Structure formats: C-alpha cells, structure tokens
Amino acid sequence: MGAIFQVLVGGPTHNWPHALRTGKLDGRWAAADRGALRLLQLGYHPELVVGDFDSMTLAEQESVFEVIPKIVEKPDQMQTDLQLLLTTLDENYDIERIDVYGATGGRLDQLFSNVWILAEEKFTALRTKVRLIDRDNVVTFFNPGTHTITKIPEMKYLGFMPLTPVTELNLLDEKYPLAAWSGNPVSWSSNEFNGSINHFSFETGIVAVIQSRDSDENDA
Template structure:
C-alpha cells in the first residue's frame, strides 16, 4: 500500500520527543538503528532498511520480525547512507510529504548530508522537513512563499544554502527584511522572532534554509 506522507526514523539523536511525530505519521520508515527505536516503541515500520551495523543480531531479528518489509545491505559496498536509502525509497513510492527524524546527531558529516536531502525533496516537488527535539528545518526557493505560524518555536533563523540568496522579504517578523540578500558567512538572518500569528518568507533567487528553534529544556 502506497501512502502520501512518510516519516523516516534514523539512528541519530532520538528520545520521547519524537513519539508525537511518529503517532501522526502516514507511514513509517526505519533506517538502521532508527528501525529498532520504532519496533521497540510499538510501531510497525512500512519498511526497515540499511546496513544495520549498529545493532546486535538479536536486535536485528526484532527489527526484521517487527517490520512489514525488510532490506539489509552490505555496509562496505553500499553507495548511500542509510538515511538516503530510506529517503530514496520514499520518493520512489510517490511521497508528497516526508518528515525526517533522528537524522541529526553527533556525526556532523551525516547531519549535514541529511540537511542536503532537503534539496532533493525541493527538486522533486516534495514537502520535506527535518525535526529534532528543539528544531524544525525546511528549505525554500523562489517558487512559493513559506508561511510559518507561532507555536512551540521561539526563534526563526535564515541561512543561505547557495552562495547567496536574494530578494528575501519577511512579513510578520520582529526584524523585517525587504528585497535583502544573504551570503554564506553572514549571521544577519539568525534569531528572528514572529510577532504576528503568521509570518511569511519570500525569496527571489537561491536556496534558503529556514530553521525554527525552541529553547525548551530537553525531555530525554
């Protein structure tokens, strides 16, 4: 059965904070140790895949028996990270929305590579976000404005993912911008705040990473 929305759970930083996202997911995909997290918390992944080099044989069997589909690959000869394998599988199913959980953590090489997956989603016309306990990341370009609403996130930061992003216009923010340009290395877009119930971000050219952040205490 194909679904419209998919939530990928990878083996990065996970905790009880992720459970609400998993409960409202259309279909769940487990990537490596993220699949073990799903199964051990009572969820049934639509598919679990990866090299599973971070789980024991007993844990691997729990994942295999607790998933609707299961794909294991050689950790040496595969060309994609476990998260990109899961992401690619979701695209192949015709996903319209993808949420990535557990894709940020102590390995910055993996974390940054996962942020770059937002570009693949944008090119494919798929709505995509990365969430962790304190942040939600989206990527936008000049094709459509991005609307944000006030909620659990207290700050909104803007960072260019291309050398420069031009024509940035903000409405409903404490620090407004009009036809502004951000270049890599500038901190002008850090820590803005929504002042209205809804804020709008528009750009003309380039790729803009939009990060909503919360300063709430960790919940484990």
C-alpha cells in the same frame, strides 16, 4: 491525497520530541537501520527499513526482518541511510510529506549531512515535502518563490539558512526584515515572527527555514 510518512534515523533519543519517546505519534513509519528496532520497541510498526544493518546483532536483525514488510539493504557507503531512505520513499510512493526524526544531535558531520542532503538536485521536487524535527527545532526546505510560513505555537525563533548561493532574499514581514539580499550560504538566525503567519521570497537557490526554541523551554 499522497502518503505521509514519519521516518526515524540514528540520532540520540534525548533529542526526540516527547510524543515520539512515549509512543504517541500515529501514522505510517519508515526507518534507517537501528531506528527500526527502536520503533518496534516503542510499539510502532514501520513499513520500510533501509541500511547496512551493521549496528544490530544478528538476533536483532532477525527480529526486525521478520516483521517489517520491505527491507532495502544499502549496497555501499556512497550514500547515507537518510539519502537511501528518502530515495526509496520517493520512488515507491506518492509522497505528500515526510517528517524525519533522529536527524539532529550527536555527531556534527551527520547533522550537516542530513541538512545538506536536501540541497541535492535529485531531491528538488521532494525537498519541500520534508521536515527535520527534534524536541527544539523544525526545519523545512524551500525552492525559489514567494512563501507563507505559519508559526508553530511552541517555537520562539525563526532562522533562514541559504544552503546554496541565493539571489533576492526578502524577509517581508518578520520582526527583522531583510531586503533583496544575495550571497553565499549563511545563517540568518534569531529572527522572530510578527503574528502567526509571515512571508519571505527569493529568486534562485535553496533556503532552509528553522523554527526553534531554547532547550530549557522543552518538555520533559
């Protein structure tokens, strides 16, 4: 069985799921930059932190560096903290799954960057193991093939977002089916499940699947 990591990057805390904000998410943790400090303050114990650490004071850096086993400093700005974090995990562990928190909300440039990172060729094998999670959304990523998706009970909507040009996208048994669509990146939003398990397929490209709910339905 591979390693399952939970990862915190720099998004606003109000977008975190309730279980994260209250220190109730068990498991192995890694963080980007100031995310490590936030995790320590909540009682989590990350194994790895990456970044240039310019968002922390020297005193905060010392408090993080003395308790986290593996520190990876970002050498330049040619990659984001999340890119470096995913690469480091991929190179050092046999990964089964990575759940990323703090990748949404706040600045839109960072949001789109965090989504399109998973379209990079170097993450081909890793992308299907990554989920981006916040209080109202769970984003998963798929390579070509026929796929089964399971409804997350608290989520209502289902979106399909090709991140690259795709061919022969079929939404097979969703509320609003789609047959043999090919085209450039777009967002097929506001679909819904029929039952608790549905299926879709496509022949080429990369597709993100988003399960979501309206923000006024979330927990406090």
